[in-house]
Amino acid sequence: MISEALIEAAWRGEPEPVAQLITLTSEAEETPIRATDWPGGLTSGGDYYPHFPFRLSWAGAGRDEPFGKGRLTIQNVDRRIEAACEAATAPPSIDLALVRVAAPDAVEIAIQGAQIPNVTGDSSRVTADIRPRSFKEEPGCAFSYTPSAFPALF
Secondary structure (H helix, E strand, O other): OOOHHHHHHHHHOOOOOEEEEEEEEOOOOOOOEEEEOOOOOEEEOOEEEOEOOEEEEEOOOOOOOOOOOEEEEEEOOOOHHHHHHHHOOOOOEEEEEEEEOOEEEEEEEEEEEEEOOOEEEOOOEEEEEEEOOOHHHOHHHHOOOOOOOOHHHO
16 A cells, blocks of 8 residues: 555655565565665565666556556676576566665555566676466355345445
8 A cells, every 4th residue: 555655745746755675476486585675675574675677567457458467677787587488397487576765665556466477688688578466266266146145245
């Protein structure tokens, strides 16, 4: 949830500096790989996020694709990124977070548990497709809530 401080700063026309945090988890790596776009790195929630230059871009959602896919392009500073994605038998997962630099422990916006179905890369950069969790697969969304099944809802 976006904090009051961030909203008030935006309304004043003086937006606070924000940092994006990435946590990549793969079965091929014992420890998660963390990165931030904030120069010099950042500590959030007791974990240090070193600065790796990266760019996130998101495709718009549509009728055929209700959950827009993302693309992460990150400098291949730490060779573990590409190795962890290639060595995994299950798709690695990624958590994305946006924090205010003044209060890095308070997450403003987050996407957790997104899947990385494929990765391409070379010696200078790694590009990964990001697929957010599909709510079509959630048990509460997969069931039809009809008046006959749930009369108290109607």
